[in-house]
Amino acid sequence: MIVNIRFSGDSGDGIQILGNKVAEMFAESGNNIQTFSNFPADIRAPIGSLSGISEFQICFSNDVIYSVNDKLDVLISINPAALRCNLFDLKNNGILIIDIDKFIDREFIKAKYQVNPLDHLHDKYNIIPISITNCVLKSMKNFKSNLKIIKKTRNIFILGLICWMYNKSLNIPLKWIENKFKNSYIEIINKIALRIGYNYSFTTNLLIKSYYIPSAKLICGIYRQLSGNYGFILGCLTITKRSNLSLYIACYPITPASDILHELSKYPNYNIITMQLEDEIAAICAAIGASYGGSLACTFTSGPGFDLKTEAIGLAVMTELPLVIVNIQRSGPSTGIPTKSEQTDLLSAIFSRHGECPLVVLAPKSSKNCFSIIIKAFKISIKYMTPVIILSDGIIANCTEQWxxxxxxxxxFINYNFLNEKNDINKRNEITLSKTWIKPGTKNLEYCIGGLERNYETGTVCYESYNHQKMCEIRKNKINKIKLDITKTKIIGKNYGYMLLFTWGSSYGASRTVINKLQNECYNISLVNIKYLNPLPDDLLSISKNFVLLACIEANLGQLQFILKSYLLRDIILIGNVYGKSLSYNFLKEKILINMKGK
Incomplete structure (x- = not known):
């Protein structure tokens, strides 16, 4: 059984806190979970306005989950604006819980409703009106406190309500409240709000029954809830332990990547050095300098910052130093919509630098995949002495799942070697074509780096045409050699059939959900997720020859489709959009079936 719940309200209503606590509660109960958070781009949008709505969706089950569903079983809306923004996603006969105290004329105007929307919804949905605001105010009328502070406990009231609806103990949220507020007045009123929400649910007739979702059958081990950004954080901490090298993180704050730098700054004892620079250019140049100095180096950014880093990425390619650049993609171009997600930086990652400037581009397929992919990126970067770009996005960054x-x-262990004896410092590995890492100051191994072209044999500046041709070929062939590290492409479904779908990054989750459903309905369809976007796996060509139709699922207007067309020399159908959210299950299914034509 799979249940989808979405909480929605103003950005000051504590929706994200509520969603995270409910997700933690289900995770600790042994359920599989997937979450999706959506919050306004405006820092201080007007209260009750359509532009200020914050949303948090949780999908939990006793079965495997690959993505949240776009159709909701339960929608909880604190005000009319939240209802208007989310009602279209609620299933017929779905449960709609509202704070009836906020459904008044003044709030209807803010949400651009001409009349009370509830008057026309009773036949379509199971509406449960609860006087949440008045409940918390009346229960705490003896507290001498600001009413504004008491109203902020409405999200905790809803947390108690959810505990009753799905047979969850109050112990987990009570423990969290105790740890967070620690013997303060705020602790007392939040505990009261939690118990009121729980007790209200079974003392009234509004909620007829509660539900029980059994625990998932998980492989034995220790689990935790993990977002994509936190996966990168834990990956960085692991890298320092498995390499015995320091890790230098240089960033400029930008949504949705900022929290990575903030969190990593808490771990200096893990041999991690964090620095917030004055701009994006300074951040990547500092990271290149750290790599030159013999440290692992990484920089995190998003689309606009990635644009600014482009010239320095070319410098990193020319210097042949290990460096990892993580781009948490968001809606663009320019500033775009900072809190919405897209997969629109693929062509930029592969082609945006001037000159012949090849490098590696990887993409995680899920939040928990971020942990392993950043470790893989560092291994490739060191082995081949090249920058590596990781393309995550806002969905993967903020969504959480069981890990x-x-x-x-x-x-x-991450293998590396510093040249520590007098030798030919320009000699390359015969297999990888990479040079050996040299710490500056090593006796008899003086060398210089820069953006100017280098002589193949001496490493000094060289302007000769034949040498430039040779060095461009070396840099290109070095990236192609990385195909040796790419494992056989996994096909989800049969290795032959009518339609083959390609996908990458966050589009994998929704694609996998749809494919599983269609395969169970006996459709002749298979799926391939591409983790290595540059260089592409060699076996894609042979795999594609076994299918009649090829299609590409991605959250853009055809970037991977463009690349695969030139690589496979086949027509490829595009299935995608740039709505800023996870690709819809119903959208994907409809588009696939139109092209399948019953096959």
């Missing part, structure tokens, strides 16, 4: 914590010793 089995691996044993630290199961993660292979």
């Amino acid at each position: 089995k914590i691996p044993e630290i010793n199961s993660i292979n």
Whole structure:
């Protein structure tokens, strides 16, 4: 059984806190979870306005989940604006819970309703009006406190209500309240609000019954809830332990990547050095300098910041130093919509630099995949002495899911060698074509770096045409050699059939959900997720020859489709959009079936 719940209200109503606590509660109960958070781009949007709505969706089940569903079983809306923004996603006969105290004429005007919307919804939905605001105010009327503070406990009231609806103990949220507020007056009123929400649910007839979702059958181990950004954080911490090298993180704050730098700054004891620079250019140049100095180096950014880093990425390619650049994609171009997600930086990651400037581009397929992919990126970067770009996005960054914590010793040590004896410092590895990493100051191994072209044999500046041709070919062939590290492409479904779907990044979750459903309905369809976007796996060509139709699912207007067309020399159908949200299950299914034509 799979249940989808969405909480919605003003950005000051504590929706994100509520959603995270409910997700933690279901996760600790042994359910599989997927979450999706959506919050306004405006920092201080007018209260009750359509532009200021914050949303948090949770999908929980006793079965495997790949993405949240776009159709909701339960919608909880604190005001009319939240209802207007989310009602179209609620299933017929779905449960709609509202704070009836906020459904007044003044709030209807803000939400651009001409009349009370509830008058026309009773036949379509199971509406449960609750006087949430008055309940918390009346229960705490003896407290000498600002009413504004008491009203902020409405989200905790809803937390108590959810505990009753889905047979969850109050112990987990009570423990969280105690740890967060620690013997303060705020602790007392939040505990009261939690118990009121729970007790209200079974002492009234509004909620006829509660539901029980059994625990998922998980592989034995220790689990935690993990977002994509936190996956990168834990990956960075693991890298320092498995390499015995310091890790230098240089960033400029930008949504949705900022929290990575903030969190990593708490771990100086893990040999991590964090620095917030004055701009994006300074951040990547500082990271290149750290790599030159013999440290692992990484910089996190988003689309606009990635644009600014482009010239310095070319410098990193020319210097042949290990560096990882993580781009948490968001809606663009320019500032775009900072809190919405897209997969629109793929062509920029592969082609945006001037000159012949190839490098590696990887993409995680889920939040928990971020942990392993950043470790993989550092291994490739060191082995081939090249920058590596990781393309995540806002959906992966902020969504959470259950993650089995691996044993630290199961993660292979990151191998590296510094040249520490007099030798030919320009000699390249015959297999990888990479040079050996040199720490500056090593005796008899003086060398210089820069953006000017270098002589293949001496490493000094060289303007000769034949040498430039050779160095461009070396840099290109070095990236192609990385195909040696790419494992056989996994096909989800049969390795032959009518339609093959390609996908990458966050589009994988929704695609996998749809494919599983269609395969169960006996449709002749298979799916391939592409983790290595540059260079592409060699076996894609042979795989594609076994299918009649090829299609590409991505949250853009055809960037991977464009690349695959030139690589496979086949027509490829595009299935995608740039709505800023996870691709819709119904949208994907409809588009696939139109092209399948019953096959």
